[in-house]
Amino acid sequence: MKAVCWRGTRDVRVEDVAEPKIINPRDIVVRVTSTAICGSDLHLYNNVFPGMTSGDILGHECMGEVVEVGPSVESLRAGDRVVIPCTIACGGCFYCKQGQYSACDNSNPNPSSSSQILGYPCCGMMGYSSVTGAYAGGQAEYVRVPFGDVGPLKIPDGIPDEKVLFLSDILPTGWMGALNCAVQPGDVVAVWGAGPVGQMAIRSLLLQGAERVIAIDRLDDRLEVAARAGAETFNASEGQVYEFLLEATGGRGPDACLDAVGMEADGHGLMDAADRVKQTLGVETDRPPVLREAIRCVRKGGTISLLGVYAGLVDSLPMGVAFNKGVTFRMGQVRVQAFHHLLLSLIMQDLLRPEEIISHTAPLSDASEMYKLFLKKADRCLKVVLKPGQTRAA
Amino acid sequence: MANSSPAKGMKEAGVAITMQRPAQDVFDRWMADAHSPAFAGQVIIVRREGETGFAWRATVTDAGNIEGGTSIASSESSMTAGWKSTMQAPAAGSLMLIELPYMRGTEVRVVLDPDRLKESEKAREAARGELRLSLLRFRQLLEAGEIATVRGQSSGRKGGRDPDGSEDEQQSLKSAGGRS
Numbered sequence: 237m238k239a240v241c242w243r244g245t246r247d248v249r250v251e252d253v254a255e256p257k258i259i260n261p262r263d264i265v266v267r268v269t270s271t272a273i274c275g276s277d278l279h280l281y282n283n284v285f286p287g288m289t290s291g292d293i294l295g296h297e298c299m300g301e302v303v304e305v306g307p308s309v310e311s312l313r314a315g316d317r318v319v320i321p322c323t324i325a326c327g328g329c330f331y332c333k334q335g336q337y338s339a340c341d342n343s344n345p346n347p348s349s350s351s352q353i354l355g356y357p358c359c360g361m362m363g364y365s366s367v368t369g370a371y372a373g374g375q376a377e378y379v380r381v382p383f384g385d386v387g388p389l390k391i392p393d394g395i396p397d398e399k400v401l402f403l404s405d406i407l408p409t410g411w412m413g414a415l416n417c418a419v420q421p422g423d424v425v426a427v428w429g430a431g432p433v434g435q436m437a438i439r440s441l442l443l444q445g446a447e448r449v450i451a452i453d454r455l456d457d458r459l460e461v462a463a464r465a466g467a468e469t470f471n472a473s474e475g476q477v478y479e480f481l482l483e484a485t486g487g488r489g490p491d492a493c494l495d496a497v498g499m500e501a502d503g504h505g506l507m508d509a510a511d512r513v514k515q516t517l518g519v520e521t522d523r524p525p526v527l528r529e530a531i532r533c534v535r536k537g538g539t540i541s542l543l544g545v546y547a548g549l550v551d552s553l554p555m556g557v558a559f560n561k562g563v564t565f566r567m568g569q570v571r572v573q574a575f576h577h578l579l580l581s582l583i584m585q586d587l588l589r590p591e592e593i594i595s596h597t598a599p600l601s602d603a604s605e606m607y608k609l610f611l612k613k614a615d616r617c618l619k620v621v622l623k624p625g626q627t628r629a630a
Numbered sequence: 631m632a633n634s635s636p637a638k639g640m641k642e643a644g645v646a647i648t649m650q651r652p653a654q655d656v657f658d659r660w661m662a663d664a665h666s667p668a669f670a671g672q673v674i675i676v677r678r679e680g681e682t683g684f685a686w687r688a689t690v691t692d693a694g695n696i697e698g699g700t701s702i703a704s705s706e707s708s709m710t711a712g713w714k715s716t717m718q719a720p721a722a723g724s725l726m727l728i729e730l731p732y733m734r735g736t737e738v739r740v741v742l743d744p745d746r747l748k749e750s751e752k753a754r755e756a757a758r759g760e761l762r763l764s765l766l767r768f769r770q771l772l773e774a775g776e777i778a779t780v781r782g783q784s785s786g787r788k789g790g791r792d793p794d795g796s797e798d799e800q801q802s803l804k805s806a807g808g809r810s
Binding site for chain 2: 239255256257261291292308324326327330341345347360371372376
């Protein structure tokens with residue numbers, strides 16, 4: 237079968253690999269009908285997230301048709317359409333029992349490896365480095381899904397892939413990030429990053445009752461999409477974010493600030509130069525200018541919600557500012573399985589239209605070009621959906 | 631003030647992991663012959679032999695595979711068991727199960743016999759690391775019913791299938807070509 241294989245920094249190739257098979261009793265195998273490139277795939281593409289090996293199959297946003305189920309799987313059968321969560325959860329551990337699926341104790345085949353980095357084993361993830369288990373990802377014609385009786389969400393017939401594909405990751409991620417803002421009536425929320433996850437967060441915040449959502453980015457085309465969803469917008473290349481937010485909130489500051497950018501944020505000035513030098517030297521793994529800015533901008537007693545992925549060490553965080561303002565931080569890997577039933581219901585009621593952000597659809601064979609396009613944000617590229625089995629139109 | 635917590639002594643020769651099951655379930659599973667392969671390749675396999683004995687096998691860094699017979703050293707209640715090697719091996723030790731309140735699971739504390747772990751700090755750390763991995767896998771088996779693995783999955787790594795490259799590349803190429 238064809239699969240998107242990581243071959244090194246900014247080098248992915250569509251290659252022939254063996255088809256997946258049932259390995260454990262709770263596995264399923266899915267024929268992938270749609271798969272997306274995620275912003276967090278770019279951390280792997282740029283080789284700034286640890287644990288990648290040449291040949292690893294990428295992809296953690298995918299859906300398709302079940303073709304085979306393991307002997308212990310009773311909830312699914314061949315022919316079912318499913319969306320596959322990016323996080324893998326066993327359903328039986330302390331964390332899964334509490335709905336904290338992304339903290340699952342048992343889904344990572346390399347618990348020792350992640351324990352060394354995180355202190356505890358992290359959950360397994362589809363197609364996301366050996367730190368999260370080295371599972372083969374879903375940017376492929378077929379994919380093996382562990383714990384197929386816990387994660388995959390059955391999709392009723394008649395709903396196009398494009399409407400539900402993002403239930404795999406970015407829609408629940410945006411929803412959870414919005415929930416972490418603990419929106420109260422009248423709240424103003426600032427969202428850094430109008431990329432795919434930021435767009436999902438903006439829609440979720442408005443649905444959860446935020447009075448105003450202010451989207452911050454440097455790309456007008458992304459801000460236009462955010463504005464169409466109901467957000468106010470600010471282009472950060474045209475002025476100081478802090479000054480703007482202070483003015484926009486009558487001097488109080490946003491009630492919540494949501495960082496949908498994460499570890500590869502672009503800063504400016506000396507601090508940005510220092511971050512890049514430290515990142516190159518390996519003394520800092522993540523560049524946190526957005527997080528620093530959010531700490532400065534949020535109102536006293538406000539909340540900062542982190543959605544964008546952070547992988548390791550960040551430097552020069554103004555913790556004294558956060559402490560003295562009484563800021564609450566909330567963050568974490570998305571608990572897809574905790575939200576996807578609700579979100580599917582909202583999609584079916586037409587209250588959420590995640591497909592609005594798709595800018596490019598291409599055959600799987602075009603993955604290499606699509607990664608380049610997405611990285612450069614060229615051609616107004618906001619979200620790429622890849623179609624295995626589809627050929628390029630003439 | 632001296633450390634009075636149950637963790638005293640764990641640093642030297644023990645590992646503790648909490649499992650989301652009642653203590654009786656953990657104990658029964660620990661003793662179940664059918665599930666002992668869960669520990670294959672790791673520190674401990676316990677397998678019942680008659681009423682009071684176990685066969686065990688241990689893989690210890692720098693020591694290779696060691697097998698032997700063990701008799702129950704103490705059994706104060708169904709929740710506590712110990713084992714003692716009848717041969718030269720560093721795997722003798724004790725198992726303690728502490729059921730936590732409010733359905734928070736069972737603490738599983740395994741302490742290796744310190745007399746057998748005096749060789750070096752490095753060997754002791756290796757034994758603890760392997761023991762911890764064994765317990766993590768035991769927990770996977772107990773809570774999830776299977777041990778998570780990627781061995782044998784599709785891969786573009788050298789070797790074609792699993793991340794260790796242990797699958798035959800020709801086999802993977804044979805199967806590349808389409809599921810109808």
